[in-house]
Amino acid sequence: MIEEVKELILSYEKITVVTHLNPDADTIGTALGIYGILKNSGKQVEVVNNGTNLPINLDFLPYFVKIKSQIDFDDSLIIACDTGSIDRLGFDLNSRTIINIDHHKSNTRYGTVNVVEPMAVSASEVGYKLFRDEFTITKEIATCFYTALLSDTQYFTTSNVKNDTFNIASDLMACGVDISEVVFNLKQRRSLASLRILSSTLDTLDLYKDGEVAFMYVSQEKLLEAGATILDVVGIVDYGVSLVSTELSILLIEQEDKIRVSIRSKHVDISALAISFGGGGHKHAVGFEIDNIKRKILIEMIKKEIKTKGLLDEK
Numbered sequence: 665m666i667e668e669v670k671e672l673i674l675s676y677e678k679i680t681v682v683t684h685l686n687p688d689a690d691t692i693g694t695a696l697g698i699y700g701i702l703k704n705s706g707k708q709v710e711v712v713n714n715g716t717n718l719p720i721n722l723d724f725l726p727y728f729v730k731i732k733s734q735i736d737f738d739d740s741l742i743i744a745c746d747t748g749s750i751d752r753l754g755f756d757l758n759s760r761t762i763i764n765i766d767h768h769k770s771n772t773r774y775g776t777v778n779v780v781e782p783m784a785v786s787a788s789e790v791g792y793k794l795f796r797d798e799f800t801i802t803k804e805i806a807t808c809f810y811t812a813l814l815s816d817t818q819y820f821t822t823s824n825v826k827n828d829t830f831n832i833a834s835d836l837m838a839c840g841v842d843i844s845e846v847v848f849n850l851k852q853r854r855s856l857a858s859l860r861i862l863s864s865t866l867d868t869l870d871l872y873k874d875g876e877v878a879f880m881y882v883s884q885e886k887l888l889e890a891g892a893t894i895l896d897v898v899g900i901v902d903y904g905v906s907l908v909s910t911e912l913s914i915l916l917i918e919q920e921d922k923i924r925v926s927i928r929s930k931h932v933d934i935s936a937l938a939i940s941f942g943g944g945g946h947k948h949a950v951g952f953e954i955d956n957i958k959r960k961i962l963i964e965m966i967k968k969e970i971k972t973k974g975l976l977d978e979k
C-alpha cells in the first residue's frame with residue numbers, strides 16, 4: 665500500500681468518502697467498497713453524494729443506504745472516488761486533505777495524495793489494488809468493487825480491458841460476489857422513463873461527415889415529458905457509436921442555463937477535444953459543459969474543433 669495513504673488513514677479518526685456529481689456505478693461502488701473497508705477497521709466513516717438523485721438500481725449494493733447528501737464531519741480526511749476534478753465533487757473541499765482515487769486520464773491531481781491510474785478500467789480497480797493487501801475484502805466490499813468494474817467496462821467490452829481485469833474480477837468473485845445478482849441489477853432494472861427518453865433522443869440522431877459523426881440531443885422539454893432525470897440520459901451517447909459508420913458520437917443535454925456534452929469515440933483519442941472545451945475524461949469517453957449557449961452554435965463549434973484537431977484523419 666502507498667505509504668502516504670496509509671499514514672493519512674492512520675492519522676485521521678474521521679474519514680469522508682465522496683462520490684462525484686451525477687453519480688454512476690463506478691463512483692458509488694468504489695466509494696461504498698472503501699466505506700466498508702474503513703468501517704470494518706474501526707474508523708468513523710461517512711459516504712456522501714452532493715445530489716438528490718442516486719441511481720436507484722444500485723440499491724442492492726451493501727451500504728447503499730449509508731449515502732448522505734451532506735458532509736457532517738468537520739476536518740475529516742476526504743477520499744474522492746472516480747472524480748477527475750475537484751469541482752465535480754460538488755462540495756467546497758479546497759482547504760481539506762484529500763486522497764484522490766481515480767482513473768481519468770484528465771485528472772487534475774487536486775489531491776494531497778493522488779492515486780490516479782489512467783490504465784485502470786475503473787476507479788474500483790485503483791481502490792481495490794490500494795487496499796487489498798492490508799485489509800480484508802469481504803463479500804460486501806467485493807460486490808461494490810465488482811459492480812463498479814463491470815459497469816465501467818460495459819461488461820468487459822471496453823478497449824482498455826486486459827488480462828489483469830479478469831484476474832481482478834476473478835479475485836472479487838472468489839470473495840463471494842453473486843455475479844448474476846449484479847448483472848440483474850445493472851441490466852434489468854431500467855425505469856420506464858429511461859426507455860421513453862432513449863426513444864425520443866434516438867429520434868434526434870443527425871449524421872455528419874458521411875455518417876462518421878453522430879449528433880443527438882435532449883431538450884429539457886423532452887426530459888420533463890418522459891419524467892426522466894439526467895441519470896437516465898447519460899448512457900444514450902453509446903448508441904451513437906454502435907452505428908457501423910460512426911467514429912464519434914456526440915450527445916448534447918440542454919439544461920436550464922447550460923448544455924452538457926458527452927462524447928464517445930471508436931478509435932481516436934478525444935481527450936484533447938474535451939480539454940479544449942474545458943472538460944475531460946478518458947481516451948474514448950469524455951464530457952464537458954458550456955454555460956449560456958445555443959445548441960446549434962455549440963454543434964458548429966464542435967464540428968470546427970473536430971476539423972481543427974484532424975480527429976477524423978488520424979484513425
Ligand SMILES: [Mn+2]
Nearest residue numbers: 690746787816
Ligand atoms: Mn470510472
